[in-house]
Amino acid sequence: MTQVSRTPLADQAADLLLTRVRAGEWLLGGKLPGETTLAAQLGVGRSTVREAIRRLAGRGVLDARQGSGVYVTALDVPDEWGDVLRRADIVTVIEARTAIEVEAAMLAAQRRTPADLRAIRRALDARTLPGQSVQEHVDADMALHRAIVVASHNEVLVELFDGFVPRVRRTMIEMLRIRPTASERQDQDAHAAVVEAIAKRMPDAAVRASRTHLDALKAALS
Amino acid sequence: MTQVSRTPLADQAADLLLTRVRAGEWLLGGKLPGETTLAAQLGVGRSTVREAIRRLAGRGVLDARQGSGVYVTALDVPDEWGDVLRRADIVTVIEARTAIEVEAAMLAAQRRTPADLRAIRRALDARTLPGQSVQEHVDADMALHRAIVVASHNEVLVELFDGFVPRVRRTMIEMLRIRPTASERQDQDAHAAVVEAIAKRMPDAAVRASRTHLDALKAALS
DNA sequence: GTTACCATAGTCCTCAGACAAGTTGAGGAG
DNA sequence: CTCCTCAACTTGTCTGAGGACTATGGTAAC
16 A cells, blocks of 8 residues: 655655665765766756765765765665665554554553553543644654553563654554544543553453554554 | 864764754654754754755654654664664563564464465474484574464564574573473474464464463573 | 635745865876 | 876855645635
């Protein structure tokens, strides 16, 4: 499900350059054509080419030296974790997220401290504050989910979850913009169910509530 | 004093912005001031600010959205994945691995192809070949688990699992050297149960068998 | 009251041109 | 031959101008 995504020219140019670098068009340490030449080749303005180069420079692929040229500093970018997620279908990401969160909910129900529970409850309330923009609502939602993962007291799970946040956040905002929340009330109830199970230290109930909620999300995105 | 300001203004601006982001000047998901405002603050031109933003976008810290603004997508460059796992307690890693594998087993039971099943069965048999060294046995074990994850047909889960392999493999080998497998027969049965559930397309049974097996492993390592 | 539409301001995106600053290599002076 | 100068080329920076998109608020119709 590839949604219409208006990718900026500079980003397209960056992707194009990266593929050419990976294809070995310029050797490691080799020099790219001048900015003006590249601009003509790609059919974009020089500033756009410069931004594309900057983007790749930020990832460690290219290095621009004033007066000299632009050089290739790395042929193969270590499969950046963010890239994998960016390329992946959102449904695939949600499934992986489900794996993390269901386990986290179970552990949270076993290990949560009173302080964890307070933080979770506070995040739950923040989800329904009036006068929120779409973005704020999504951020509040992510904060609640994160609080639950934190309560699992497993740093690896937290790290994994944090890796998902940018990708999921983007998609959620896009989706809610196109099709505003169908049943916010139902959504809040689903979240409350997870929180209650954690509060009452009921791991199985937490697993069920969490999975139900995330399966619904997955269905909405399919 | 500095000899010359060899670093381009755009790179200096990028570093400055990253510092301010890390300092928490803008919250995660927060919006930065407009390009013109930032240019005035930093005392550089607009295009320079744009290049700085591009650079940070390439690193996954910022995200520019046309018509809306520039947003913070990560407070810090994500820690190198391997480092996190190397530092983490092995039990913590096993818990995360449980999250991945239980979900993968469920999906595999739904989606496995005949070819997947053949590969899984082959890996299961390879676990018990006679005359294996400890290392070979562990590798065969990991291969089986990986085949199951692959059968989930979820590339993100596979990527996550592969990230775990080195850390888990090392610990397993150490453990088996110190205290040779107490009940290899029981272990093989546990694996067979998971495989059978996947073969018969029974997701719930796959979940139960997988969790039981991994909980036992966790207990053995605690 | 609710919804749909529209206008508007604010934002990022792209381009073009100009000049500054740095690097390189060729060719001349010694 | 060595060293110096200089011209050509490259990236760095700034400015100005539109274009495209987003978010917000008001207005009218239902």
